[in-house]
Amino acid sequence: MANVVLAGNPNVGKSVIFQYLTGIYTEVSNFPGTTVEISKGKYRDDVLCDTPGIYGISSFSEEERIARDMILQADIVINVIDAAHFGRDLFLTLQLLDMGKKMLVCLNMMDEANKRGIAINSKRLETLLGVPVIETTAAKGENLEQLSLCLTKASTGKRTLEIATMAEAFLPICGNFAEAVLLLEDDDFLRMKYQQKPCGKREESYLLRRKRADKIVRETMTCAREENGGRQKRTDILLHPFYGSFILLGALLAVFLFLGVLVARYVVGFTENYLMKRLLEPLVLSFVQQWCKPESFFGQLFIGEYGLFTMVPSYLFGLILPLVLGFYFVLSLLEDSGYLPRIAVLADRFLNRIGLNGRAVIPMILGFGCVTAATVSTRILETRRERVITTALLALTIPCSAQLGILLGNIGKLGFVYTVVYILVLLFIFGLIGTVLNRRLRGVSANLLIDLPMMRIPCLKNILRKSFEKTRQFLADAFPVFALGAILLTILSVSGILEQVLKLLSPLVVYGLHLPKEVTEIFLMGMIRRDFGAAQFHGLALNREQSLIAMLTLTLFVPCVASVMMIFKERSAKEAILIWLFGFLLAFGVGSCLAAGFSLMGVMK
Amino acid sequence: MTLDEIKKREMAVLYRIDEETVRQQAIRLGMYEGAKLFCLEKIPGGPIVLQSEYSEMAVGRKLAEKMQVKMLREYAAE
Numbered sequence: 001m002a003n004v005v006l007a008g009n010p011n012v013g014k015s016v017i018f019q020y021l022t023g024i025y026t027e028v029s030n031f032p033g034t035t036v037e038i039s040k041g042k043y044r045d046d047v048l049c050d051t052p053g054i055y056g057i058s059s060f061s062e063e064e065r066i067a068r069d070m071i072l073q074a075d076i077v078i079n080v081i082d083a084a085h086f087g088r089d090l091f092l093t094l095q096l097l098d099m100g101k102k103m104l105v106c107l108n109m110m111d112e113a114n115k116r117g118i119a120i121n122s123k124r125l126e127t128l129l130g131v132p133v134i135e136t137t138a139a140k141g142e143n144l145e146q147l148s149l150c151l152t153k154a155s156t157g158k159r160t161l162e163i164a165t166m167a168e169a170f171l172p173i174c175g176n177f178a179e180a181v182l183l184l185e186d187d188d189f190l191r192m193k194y195q196q197k198p199c200g201k202r203e204e205s206y207l208l209r210r211k212r213a214d215k216i217v218r219e220t221m222t223c224a225r226e227e228n229g230g231r232q233k234r235t236d237i238l239l240h241p242f243y244g245s246f247i248l249l250g251a252l253l254a255v256f257l258f259l260g261v262l263v264a265r266y267v268v269g270f271t272e273n274y275l276m277k278r279l280l281e282p283l284v285l286s287f288v289q290q291w292c293k294p295e296s297f298f299g300q301l302f303i304g305e306y307g308l309f310t311m312v313p314s315y316l317f318g319l320i321l322p323l324v325l326g327f328y329f330v331l332s333l334l335e336d337s338g339y340l341p342r343i344a345v346l347a348d349r350f351l352n353r354i355g356l357n358g359r360a361v362i363p364m365i366l367g368f369g370c371v372t373a374a375t376v377s378t379r380i381l382e383t384r385r386e387r388v389i390t391t392a393l394l395a396l397t398i399p400c401s402a403q404l405g406i407l408l409g410n411i412g413k414l415g416f417v418y419t420v421v422y423i424l425v426l427l428f429i430f431g432l433i434g435t436v437l438n439r440r441l442r443g444v445s446a447n448l449l450i451d452l453p454m455m456r457i458p459c460l461k462n463i464l465r466k467s468f469e470k471t472r473q474f475l476a477d478a479f480p481v482f483a484l485g486a487i488l489l490t491i492l493s494v495s496g497i498l499e500q501v502l503k504l505l506s507p508l509v510v511y512g513l514h515l516p517k518e519v520t521e522i523f524l525m526g527m528i529r530r531d532f533g534a535a536q537f538h539g540l541a542l543n544r545e546q547s548l549i550a551m552l553t554l555t556l557f558v559p560c561v562a563s564v565m566m567i568f569k570e571r572s573a574k575e576a577i578l579i580w581l582f583g584f585l586l587a588f589g590v591g592s593c594l595a596a597g598f599s600l601m602g603v604m605k
Numbered sequence: 606m607t608l609d610e611i612k613k614r615e616m617a618v619l620y621r622i623d624e625e626t627v628r629q630q631a632i633r634l635g636m637y638e639g640a641k642l643f644c645l646e647k648i649p650g651g652p653i654v655l656q657s658e659y660s661e662m663a664v665g666r667k668l669a670e671k672m673q674v675k676m677l678r679e680y681a682a683e
Contacts, residue, residue, distance in 0.1 A: 056633040060626070088659035091633045203625075206632045214635070236661075239646045239654050345663040349651035357665055358652065448652055448665030449630060 002046045004151070005070050007096065008080035009089045010053025011338070011453040013108045015039070016138040016462070017080060018050040021148060038066065043148075049074075055088070055451075056206075057095055059188045062379040068189070071096070072178055076154045077103040078147075083113035083120055083135075084454075086221055090213035091206075097129060097157040098164065098209065100177030104132040104154045106147055111137045112454075117224030125220045130157035139459065162208050166201060181205075238342050238455065248346055251339070255330050256408075263326035264405035272318030284309045297494055306489040312482050316475065319405070324474050327369040327401045328467040334365075336458035336466075341450050348448050354434025355389050355441070356381075357448040363390050367398035370474060372562045374398070375570055382446035389437045391571055395559040395579045396586060397430045406537055407551055418548045425552055425590065481562050489525070498524070512592040513549050514599065516540070522550070526557050545598045553591035558583035606676070608653060609669035611644045617674040618642070624671055635659045642674065 006014045022041030039050040051070050052063035059065050071077060077096055081089040086107075096103055107122055126133045132153045136143040163181065170180035173194050182190045185202045238244050285294075285303055292298045302309050334340045340362065348358030360381060367374035371394050378387045378394075399407060411419050438445075492498040501524065506517040513519070518540060542550060558580050559567070568576040611617050619640040622628040631637065636657055645661065646654035652663040664672070 055630075060630060085660050088635055091635070203629055203632070206629055207637065210632050210635065210637060236645060236654065239648065239663075241647070241649050244648075341663075345648060345652050345654065348663075348665055349648065352651075352665070352667070358663070447627070447668035448663060449627065449668060450663050451634070452654070452661040452663060454661075 002075040003073060004043065004046050004048045004076045004078060005074035006048065006050050006078050006080060007067060007071055007092065008053060009055055009082060009085070009092060010451065012053065012080045012082040012085075012089065013138040014050055014053065014080045017078070017106065017108070017136075017144065017147070018048065020138065020141065020144050022048055038070070046076075054092065056092055057099070057182065057187075058185065061382065065189065068182070068187070071099075071101065075102065076151065077101045078106055078151075078154075079103055080106045080108050082109050083107050084109055084116055084118060086113070086118070086120060087213065087217045090216060091210060093129070094160060094209045094213055094216075095181070097131070098159045098167070098177075099181045100156050100159065102154045102156055104134065104147075104150055105129060106138075107133055107135045108138050110135045110142070111140065119222045119224070121220045121222075125216070128158070128216050128219065131155055160209055160212050163205050166205065170196075236342070236452070238339070239345055244342075244346060248343065259323070259326050259330065259401070260404070260408035260411075263322055264408045267322045267326070268319055268405060268409075271322055272314060276314040276318035280313065281310055297490075300494055301487065301490045304490055304493075306486045306493065308483060308486050312486050316479065316482055320401075320478065321471065321475065323401045323405045324369065325467060325471045328470045328474075329463065331365065331369060332463040332466045332470075333458060336456075336463055338453040338455045340365075341452055344448070344450055345452070353438075354393075354431065355438030355445045356386055356434070357446060358450065359448065360386065360390050363394065364398065367394045367400065368404060369401045371395060371398060371400045371559060372477075372566050373474070375563055375566045378570065383443060385437075385441040385443045386445050388441060388571065388575070389434060391567055391575070392437060392579055393430060393434060395563055395567060396433060396556060396583050397426055399555045403555065407555070410537060410547060410551060413542070413544065413547045414551070415544055418544055422548060422552055425594075426555065429556065429586070429590070477562070481560075485525075485561070508588060512588055512595065513553060514595040515542070515546055515550055519550055522554065523557060526554055527561065545603055549591050549594050549598075552594065553587045556583065556587040556590055558587070606674060607670050608642070608664065608672040608674050609666055611642075611647075611653065611669075611674065613644055613647050616641060616643050616677045618677055618680040619672065620675050620680075621673040622671065623673075624668075627668060627671070634662065641677070 006018055008014050018039060018041065021043045022039075038052065041048050041050075049070055051067040054061075054064045054067045057064065057068045057071060059068070079093050079096055081093060093105060105125075107120060107125075113120065120135075122133045122135055132150050132155070134143065134147050134150055136147055138144060159177075163184070164177075167177065167180040167184045170183040171177070173196065174180055174183060174190070179190055179194075183194065183196060184199065185205050186198045186200070190196075191198065236244075238247055288299070288303045288309060292302070294300075294303060301307065305311065334343070343365075344358035344361050346358075347361045351357055351360050362380060363374045363377045366377050374394050375391055378390045381387050381390060414422065489498070492501075498521075502517070502520045505524065506520045509515050509520045509523065510517050522537065537550070537554075558564070564576050564580055567579060606617075608617065608619075619631075619636055619638060619642060621638065622631055628637075634657065636642070640657055643656040644653060645656050648654070650666065652665050653669045654661065654663050
């Protein structure tokens with residue numbers, strides 16, 4: 001059984017090839033201890049792994065670290081190259097060759113290259129590299145059977161002579177070419193493993209490899225149109241300083257209408273109120289009542305206010321499932337179309353002010369789906385300070401999709417002016433926390449350097465598949481927390497502890513926030529899952545001012561148990577506790593100020 | 606001059622990058638001394654969008670300030 005690894009630059013079609021080869025035997029799994037997802041599947045008798053897209057093997061980012069580990073363990077590497085960006089991709093190809101990996105090259109996206117008038121002499125390329133080269137167009141399934149036939153012909157190729165000679169010095173230390181080359185190039189992880197001092201040859205090696213790549217391009221690629229790789233120098237309307245911002249606003253509005261109105265209001269209205277409350281709940285009630293009395297402990301546990309068979313499925317499937325599915329659909333759309341990096345470019349200058357760069361929009365956008373998942377994705381950021389800033393902002397100021405849905409549902413209650421106030425207050429606090437952290441934290445943030453893939457029309461099938469898979473995972477993660485939360489709440493409520501805690505906290509809510517004391521319960525539940533609390537919002541009779549205060553406080557309130565655990569795991573216990581305590585103070589502080597302001601103005605008693 | 610001074614639709618040639626990690630990452634993408642960079646777009650106060658020989662990319666403003674370039678004409682004259 002061989003370990004086959006797909007490797008290549010981002011956006012070259014690795015996943016499509018992965019799906020073709022593994023068929024239905026795919027499983028998306030989180031790489032142990034990290035987030036950047038890798039897929040593993042079976043291909044005949046071999047294990048096939050998909051890796052994150054990288055431009056080279058080193059430790060510049062989390063993606064590279066993961067890919068490096070998988071490539072080091074690989075028996076065979078299938079290197080996927082985007083034929084339209086042939087020159088860029090060759091660096092990685094040559095690095096794999098230098099590492100002495102058994103490999104074959106898949107020259108993908110041939111259709112796109114042909115369209116641009118690029119012709120690549122793959123026979124000549126094969127000779128220069130010394131490994132099999134197969135031309136494919138994976139998106140249309142062209143020539144993929146050829147690829148699978150050639151898998152057995154994978155071989156080690158022609159290494160860059162000078163690099164091979166230099167790397168030889170490291171062979172006695174590690175015993176294999178792959179690690180020797182990475183040691184030569186001062187890879188942090190391997191230097192630690194073998195306790196080596198940096199040798200300062202990375203750049204020399206990179207330049208040698210880059211120049212060899214350029215030479216290969218000149219020898220194998222011809223371009224019918226112009227010297228510039230067949231690409232016209234066209235301006236990108238999506239990045240136009242004026243139109244680009246407009247298109248972005250339009251896109252955001254479309255997302256809001258889709259998620260906030262269509263999904264949050266109509267779909268959830270149907271699934272939660274009709275499917276769950278009308279159809280499922282009576283069924284469950286009549287069934288469970290045959291076995292135990294509703295007033296008994298077990299009755300409470302199963303079908304009570306926080307019942308395992310009533311509240312849990314109703315929130316989880318009626319409310320959260322449609323929202324999360326909708327969110328991941330949008331995210332996959334942005335990802336696959338190539339728009340996401342363009343959003344990063346447009347947002348860069350704003351994020352610079354709070355010590356982040358454009359790349360941070362990715363965790364931020366993810367945060368609107370699930371703050372917990374987004375916290376893990378802060379790993380894609382380069383420096384520690386960026387990760388700390390983003391984690392804090394996510395935990396404190398970004399409402400997650402479930403919460404957002406309920407908040408959006410209540411916008412009618414708020415009215416236009418208070419909706420704007422809500423957004424402005426959140427933005428202000430977002431900026432304030434970011435600025436303060438940026439000033440206080442030591443070090444320098446990394447700058448934006450991002451590749452812009454071509455915009456392309458995404459394939460609906462892939463998007464749906466991706467969204468379903470991510471949603472499934474989300475639910476699998478959320479279910480235990482939800483169930484445990486429900487059990488805990490029932491126990492607390494039956495034993496009377498809940499009442500005591502509520503009594504203790506309610507002065508804060510009643511006198512501080514000027515809200516009815518029932519709202520205390522929402523906050524208490526919000527500690528378990530924020531959406532959990534927010535979901536109970538519907539039933540309360542609050543006036544406009546009260547709704548604004550309650551929603552704002554709840555948004556800023558402490559992150560849910562799952563996120564706190566994730567911060568604990570990703571960052572540290574200290575940071576998790578600090579963020580939690582700060583969230584508590586911040587939420588009640590802002591809420592109380594607002595309430596005091598309203599009563600001063602005389603709009604609230 | 607530095608890369609942030611480039612204007613839209615101008616072509617420059619990369620001359621030097623002072624920051625080590627950036628320089629090394631840039632080499633991998635095909636951007637080293639002598640690489641031609643065409644400015645596709647400049648986001649006001651934000652990143653510079655470039656077309657290099659092999660791909661399109663965006664470079665943050667502060668990073669662009671650290672990249673020494675020469676205008677194509679000057680470079681050819683030298």
